[in-house]
Amino acid sequence: MTTESSYGVERRDVLKGVGAAGLAGLAGCMGGSSGEQISWHAGGQSGTYYPLSNEFKTIVDGNTDHSLTVQSTGASVENVGSLGSGDADFALIQNDVAYFARNGTSLETFEGNPVESLRGVATLYPETIHIVVRPDAGIESLSDMEGKSINTGDLGSGTQVNALQILETVGITTDDFDQQNADFGTAADQLRDGDVEAAFVVGGWPVGAVADLAETADVELLNLDSDTRDDLKDAASWFADDTIPAGTYSDIDQEVNTVSVQAMIATRADYSADVVEAVTAAIFDNLGELTIKTDFISVDTAQDGMSIELHEGAARYFE
Structure with a gap:
């Protein structure tokens, strides 16, 4: 080496x-x-x-x-x-x-x-899984995403792959929500405009599209509890624990527990x-x-x- x-x-x-x-x-x-x-x-x-x-x-x-x-x-x-x-x-x-x-x-x-x-x-x-949600969407856990309009990333992208893997872990299939597919920038616009209630963004923090969105709109990042993260890692060995530090994005003042790929x-x-x-x-x-x-x-x-x-x-x- x-x-x-x-x-x-x-x-x-x-x-x-x-x-x-x-x-x-x-x-x-x-x-x-x-x-x-x-x-x-x-x-x-x-x-x-x-x-x-x-x-x-x-x-x-x-x-x-x-x-x-x-x-x-x-x-x-x-x-x-x-x-x-x-x-x-x-x-x-x-x-x-x-x-x-x-x-x-x-x-x-x-x-x-x-x-x-x-x-x-x-x-x-680490490629951190960001689950960005609108505060008024009533999403406090992965299970709450059933029936919602969700951008899972570009069609065929690694982001979409991870999003569907994560949702399937809690029993949510593509028949259980309104799936939208677009890149990070478009997903941010959809959240800002109220066209989707949540979006998956995969990238090393800080992701530019998420940072820009947090500066111009009221959004939250979904925190995954330890049991959920353990379930995700059991289902897919390539996931690892990850944490987005407090203050990484505007007005998100607490650390956010999630998972990542590489x-x-x-x-x-x-x-x-x-x-x-x-x-x-x-x-x-x-x-x-x-x-x-x-x-x-x-x-x-x-x-x-x-x-x-x-x-x-x-x-x-x-x-």
């Missing part, structure tokens, strides 16, 4: 200093003197994936000869499909969705159709091991250049919760 040491600095200097001939040998699949044009799929612009991915772009562009293009997407499930088809080279996804996809289980999209080319690079930070970087098995290693090294040798999730992203925790096998290039760096 490498750290921000003389070895990391040395490695970074080598990667930046590789000339045309050396670069061709490094990446294998490149021609000419320019580096690889890397397709990186993120998430919605109102969440955490997109701005964090753009910080990764700045690091990769500045510390390698490669160039990274960030695309806004519907996040985890869509991103897995893009990796499987080869439309994306890297993507941010949730660790639970990664497991479902690689093993062809649990989700209709992947049931019996595993994405065998999916590979892991690194885990990053955000991770993924790639595809057939992508160049040399490029994957170079990108991984650039990011984790230059974590000081990040401004987002800096308390969580580290070399030491980058394999915590990794739910699928590592890509060869990532394994070279971390092992």
Whole structure:
């Protein structure tokens, strides 16, 4: 395992200093003197994936000869499909969705159709489940969400997957509520306008859309008691206890107990091991250049919760 040491600095200097001939040998699949044009799929612009991915772009562009293009997407499930088809080279996804996809289980999209080319690079930070409710909706527990109008996230997104898993744990199926599907920004507008009574938002706190909503509307975050959290963890082993600190969002002055999954970087098995290693090294040798999730992203925790096998290039760096 490498750290921000003389070895990391040395490695970074080598990667930046590789000339045309050396670069061709490094990446294998490149021609000419320019580096690889890397397709990186993120998430919605109102969440955490997109701005964090753009910080990764700045690091990769500045510390390698490669160039990274960030695309806004519907996040985890869509991103897995893009990796499987080869439309994306890297993507941010949730660790639970990664497991479902690689093993062809649990989700209709992947049931019996595993994405065998999916590979892991690194885990990053907890993806906190925010259950945002209108104060006048009468929702004080998950069971109270029966019969309500609820935005469960973009259709096919990791957010929708988690929302339905959570509701099913207390016996609420899609027949028991009015399901709306939209991104975080639209969900915030729906809550503000009274079009939905609750919305699931999954992302490392503070999520921009939730922060903006709390500044302009009266909203609450649903607190999950210990028994509910235990039930959720028993039903789905990828959930972990999480807490949103008091004061994270305007007028929410008490800590909120909830659960989380893990955000991770993924790639595809057939992508160049040399490029994957170079990108991984650039990011984790230059974590000081990040401004987002800096308390969580580290070399030491980058394999915590990794739910699928590592890509060869990532394994070279971390092992």
